[in-house]
Amino acid sequence: MTSTNSNQDKFLNNRNPNTAMKNKMRKAEELNIGFIGNPNSGKTTLFNAYTGAQLKVANWPGVTVEKKEGALRYHNHVHKLVDLPGIYSLTSYSIEEKVSRQYILSDDVDVIVDIADASNLERNLYLTLQLIEIGKPVVLALNMMDIVKERGMEIDLHRLPEMLGIPVIPVSARKKTGLDILMHAVSHHKASEPKSNDVVVYSELIEDKITKIIERLREYNPDIHNPRFYAIKLLENDSEIMGNCPFDVSDIVDRSYETEIINRKYDFIEEVIEEVLVNRQERSELTDKIDNVLTHRILGIPIFLGIMGLVFFLTFTLGDGIKGIFEGWLESFSVWTEDVLLALNAGAILKSLIIDGIITGVGTILTFLPNIAILFLALAFLEDSGYMARVTYVMNGIMNKIGLTGRAFIPMLLGFGCTVPAIMATRTLENVRDRRKTILITPFMSCSAKIPVYVLLSGMFFGKFATLAALSMYIIGLVSGLLIAFAATKIEDKADQLKSPDEKSEVNQLLIELPEYKNPNAYSILIYVWENVKAYLSKAGTTIFLASVVLWFILSFGTTGYVEDMSQSFGAVIGHFLVPALEPAGLGFWQIGVSLISGLAAKEVVVSSMGILFGITSIDSAIGLSAMHQTLGVMGFGALNAYSMMIFVLFYTPCVATLAVTAQELKAAKWTTFLLIFQLTFAWIASVLVYQIGSLFI
Amino acid sequence: MMTLKDSQNGKKYIIEKSTLKQPVKQRLEALGLIEGTMVRKINEALDGSIIFMVRGTRLAMGKEIAKFIFVRDVTASDTKHKKRSHVIGLKDNSGKNLRDSNGIGHRDVIGIGRKIGVE
Structure with a gap:
């Protein structure tokens, strides 16, 4: 006070x-x-x-x-x-x-x-x-x-x-x-005369106190506007207003009058409702009927999973179909550009910049666009219809155990498709902390771009256990994500110093309004989709584009200037430089280092980079695979190294696009940097552990 | 005393008191969950979270909050009580026929004036 x-x-x-x-x-x-x-x-x-x-x-x-x-x-x-x-x-x-x-x-x-x-x-x-x-x-x-x-x-x-x-x-x-x-x-x-603001009149005791406080406020500042509001807030013991109050009011505000003030307002509301509302029928029977099914204590979860399955299908299966068309166009455009450049006698550097740098960069942005547009269409539909609030309720029991809101399930599931739209989906979470935690663990859900890496490495080294080895990545990723969310919640609770167990459980509890179901409004949905697509293109898009060009530069230029051969590039220099750091993880080969760097563009690039760096032309053919297996074997890269690499790929930063959308969603460079360092460190520690412990047995 | 957590689906209750701490307590008061308010329990999830109706709003609430809100059964006197209009869906027992009546009878009720203090 x-x-x-x-x-x-x-x-x-x-x-x-x-x-x-x-x-x-x-x-x-x-x-x-x-x-x-x-x-x-x-x-x-x-x-x-x-x-x-x-x-x-x-x-x-x-x-x-x-x-x-x-x-x-x-x-x-x-x-x-x-x-x-x-x-x-x-x-x-x-x-x-x-x-x-x-x-x-x-x-x-x-x-x-x-x-x-x-x-x-x-x-x-x-x-x-x-x-x-x-x-x-x-x-x-x-x-x-x-x-x-x-x-x-x-x-x-x-x-x-x-x-x-x-x-x-x-x-x-x-x-x-x-x-x-x-x-x-x-x-x-608009303000022409002072508005009366004493619609609700409180008890004599409170009105008395309000008058006294207003007097004191006027003494302090004769021009004060809305003193009644401040007086009421002071009587409610509002922490912010109390903290800003320049004088002592403890003689008037001897306790919090909040309950009385709230009660009086609701009494007045009841009077209003009584007089104004005719034929009161507040309950929507339709909503009750729909809720009997959608929030059913047993059926609720399978129905939600079914709806999510549909969203997943639309976002990725349908989205990837459209993406394929985009890629076709881009490919033709790229070929056409190359022809034009050839005809113009353009130099190799310019050609590479335009084809491998710029067009590839734009392509990367575009490839996510169908997924993002369809996903937000689906999310807008769920939100506008009123179902989204139910998701929180239905999934609360499961997600609350790891300290996340029920809704965080959606980004986590989408993460198995692609991390970029999944991270963008975290904006449907209401609270910043939930958003941060979900963004922290979503990349651990193996996205579809990691599949080629798993398939390549497990196919080469694990024979009939290949499927099992690839599947284990999904399980390890999921379990780690859940454990990290759990640990992060514990750390947060500690930081909040919520000592009493009651307080802790209350604050973290579910409390949400379930709106009535309604037909989604097409106009609102379109604006919502457009806003999100625009945000992606303008904010994340530019970052993705710049990062793609930077990556192109690192992999196409070396100390001698422009190089055709990746092994002469700055990337290779960095790769060599990384060898000692990657050594304890069994990944101390410069080619692996370069492949992992190129994987920042997109995870599937790891596979093609490995092909180029190990001089294998047809990496997706059986002959190519066995040639690569042999090359790696000679270098001393065996099954354990392969598994360690899979672990590294599972945990390290999925791609520059995820980093860009993370920055866009978190709106704080501090958190984005933290996340990048966290992902790299975590991947390194995990793969070192796998390799070192594995070495004891093999 | 019974709490909202132990309440039965489909039944109406009157809130007696809550032993919650700030800030959750204030949050709920702002939503109109104050002493004497009538609520109607709608559903309960496997983890003990509940859905109930209060002042025309459906709220979902975790069991760790619900177990600190004490309620009692609705008695006949509640309908005549000052807080009668807390009754949510008071008229929906009779369902359709109400809609048919479409009465405008309340219109001519003269307001008791808006400047009335409590107690």
Whole structure:
């Protein structure tokens, strides 16, 4: 309850919005509109309906919460729309809530548009009441009125605004109705006079205290805006507001009045509901029926696995089919380019740069595109239909044992197809820690590009046990991933210093809203897919492209300049340099080092590089294989070395593309670097262990 | 006393108290799970997580939270109680006929005014 100097003036310096507006003199009455609402209220759908795909996605400063901004032309005015994270209340327990609250309280917001799910008015009104208490202009957008009607309910649209003291506009974000009227209301409801913010009146005791605190706040800063909101937050013992309070209020706030304040708000909501809602029918029978099957205690898991099987099939089988077509085109284009270059008498370096560097680099980006687009189409469908929340519930029992949310199962499973879309799928996880942990272990799920390496090495050295040797990679990868997730959770708990076992179990527990099932909205889905594909192309794409060109350079240039032969390249120099480091793992051969480096482009490249470096022309033929086997055998590379190499390939960084999407998702260079070092170290330690322990027996 | 964890599927209960600690306690209060609120248990998973309805919202909750929320059976007096409108799906017992009635009777109820303090 003491003041902290650094933040001391932070909340008291909020200027009156009127003066703020005049000071700014925004051109042509430009308005900044904050969109806020409960999760699942259709807030983003409404936002999309206004802005279309014209939006800017960034991060809120300092946190990994997405910030979406869009512009809207309304009667020659340009309004700025900001989509805030979906929250249930204006407390400060989650980053999302803190971000939203700070933004809403700042001068950057002129009008608040509160989007409420009209079919679930009772719960949504709680946030509304808190927003009204801020004292800024609030317009309530009643979304999903069509569902209200479908269920035979009615909302008294005269009485509701009367009771709340704010304009209430019925809209349907999905059917795009009411959009103009809502903007009209926003334009006319902007700060012209101070808004009444005492819709909810508390007990005499609390109102007394509020008055006293407001007096004290005014003494400190006569211009303070929304003192009632701060007074209430102080009485709720809100940690953030308390910490920023420049003076001592402990004589007034002798304890937390939060429970009383919450109870009073809900009492008021009940009064509102009683008067406003006609023919109350909140429960959707359809959702109950679907849930009887989809969240069934026994059938729930097999049904989920079936749905995931379908997603996997579509993403990879169908995706790879389209990828094949892309690759065909790219191949023809590459051949055509080569002809053109030949005709133009282009030099070998330029030819190699264009064909092996640039076209290959672009090709790498494109090859992931069908997988990513289809995956996000499927994920958007699951999310928009309401099923995604059920996944968390259904898989909770299994995933919670290793400290992950039920939803983390999805990226892990996709990891067996390709790590790139799998890591991108972690953005459906709500919490940053879950995301980090899942990204940490997803690469351990052997992706399909690792198969050629397993097949080659186990085929050469393990004879009839080849399948078993390859299969063991999947099992070792999965088990290691689960153990690492478990260990990471333990470390986190320790860092949190959650000493009491109760507290620990509570904080990590499942608590999630299961929205009602609805038909997915095609427009929302397309925008979602487009946003993700665009993000992949613009952020990860550029990194993948640059990395491909760098890899090309390392493998095509040597101390003597451009080299046709990989064994003369910088890559080979690095390969030689790596020999001592790889020695304890039984991989101390420069060719292996180079192959592993080239594997950073894509894992299947390890196989072709080995072919080139060991001088085997047809590595996929039986003769080629036995020739390679012989060459390796002469070098002293046997079954144990091969197994050690498989282990290394299983654990080390899958490819530059995964690194690029990891950086994109984690949005922190620190974590990406950590992950890279972790993967390399882990792969090295694991293969050294395998080789050293194995050597004792063989 | 019974907790939400031991509750039966399909039955309605009234929340009596919770012995949870912050921040989970506050989280739940913000979602409207406060004393006197009626909830309807819907489903239970193998790991003991539950789904229930509160104030028109379906919530899924882990058993480590549910076991700290104490509930009691609904009694006849609850419907007349001040917190009557907590009753979730109060009208759905009678199902269809309600929809048919489509009454607008409540419209003319005059509001008790919005400036009413508690107690």
